[in-house]
Amino acid sequence: MPARSTINAILDRAGLVTKEPRKRPRSSYRRFVYARPRDCYQIDGTTITGLPLGRVCVIEVLDDCTRTLVATRACWAETTADAIAAVNTAIADYGAPAIVLSDNGTAFATIGRRGGTQRSRFAQNLDRHGVRLIHSSPYHPQTCGKVERHHQTFTKWLTASGHQPETMEQMQAVCDEYQARYNTQRWHSAIRATPAAAWAAAPSLGGPTSLPAQADASIYAVRVDQSGRVWMHGTSITLGRARTGQTMTVVIDGLHANVHDHDGHHLGHLTLDRDRRNQGQLIA
Structure with missing residues (x-):
């Protein structure tokens, strides 16, 4: 029996093989990013294990444009109360964004009720600041990928630092130390600067009074x-x-x-x- 390559060659000459389209070149992909600081904050929690105080959650709020870590909160679980506290800290320290992007976790999403829905306390809190909430979804280019990837950066630093917090207060102090180091000392390849430098160099800031700006959308x-x-x-x-x-x-x-x-x-x-x-x- 002829080799598969020989059979394919015969079929190709006879016009019976449809060639696979060329793969999309990597250069054609665009990085979906907001144009200004405070156009969009991403929020998400990650679980940390293996510490003396046990299993904990760290909720991080990240500015989409500059990758500035605008808030980090240590807590026992990703609850609505802790999510509100985290985003309110970000707003107090850096200002309110135009939108907040989260996943559909119970701490953030609207609650289904018989005969309708009840807007989540997290969403209601953002309403009071004039901030619009958007949940990440399939087919949606604004995924929570940046803050999710940032969780890995934090956990790697935590392991390498040797910190062994025994109380929640100590864990929060560790998070605060990391936030300061990450924003001011870590050079970020995507923005070609430290997050703090990128924020300071921005010609303008976004916020609730203007729609978020996009370079590619x-x-x-x-x-x-x-x-x-x-x-x-x-x-x-x-x-x-x-x-x-x-x-x-x-x-x-x-x-x-x-x-x-x-x-x-x-x-x-x-x-x-x-x-x-x-x-x-x-x-x-």
Whole structure:
């Protein structure tokens, strides 16, 4: 029997083999990042084990643009109360962001109730600061990847430092030491500076009074009209008449659009067709 390579060559000459498309070059990938400090804070908790005080959680709040660690809180578990305390510390020390990005953990997400939903205390706290909450979702370019990767940096430093905290107070002191060192001493390859230097060098800051800026994406706060659509520069996306009057956050990265409701939930996505005025219904 002929070798597989010989069979493929024969089929190729006969036009019976469809060649695989070339892989997308790495140079074509863009780093999705907000343009200004305080455009977006990412928040997430990580579990630390193997310490004398036992199993603990560290909630970290990271500025998306500069990678500045704007808050770090040691606690026993990722609770709503501790998440609120962490983000409030970030706001007190660095100012309120335009949006906060979190996962769908119980400390952050809206609670389902019979006959409806109850907005989470974490979201309500952000409302008081004028901050919009968005949850990371599939097909959403603004994932919590930066803060999740940062957890690894922290745990590696903690192991190498030799710190062995025996109380929660000692653990918080360790977190505070790490935050100061990370922001002022660690050179970050993605921003080509230390986080503190990148923040200080920024020409302007974001915040609740302005939509977050993107170098490679557009973000819109748009109201659903009576026909159940949202419009951006003459292009519409259909959400349904049941959402008439609601304000949505639409993130457009190239030809990919994602829509989030007021509670930060990801409603769906679609690929835009520039030749169409009406883009049709979202893909959930």
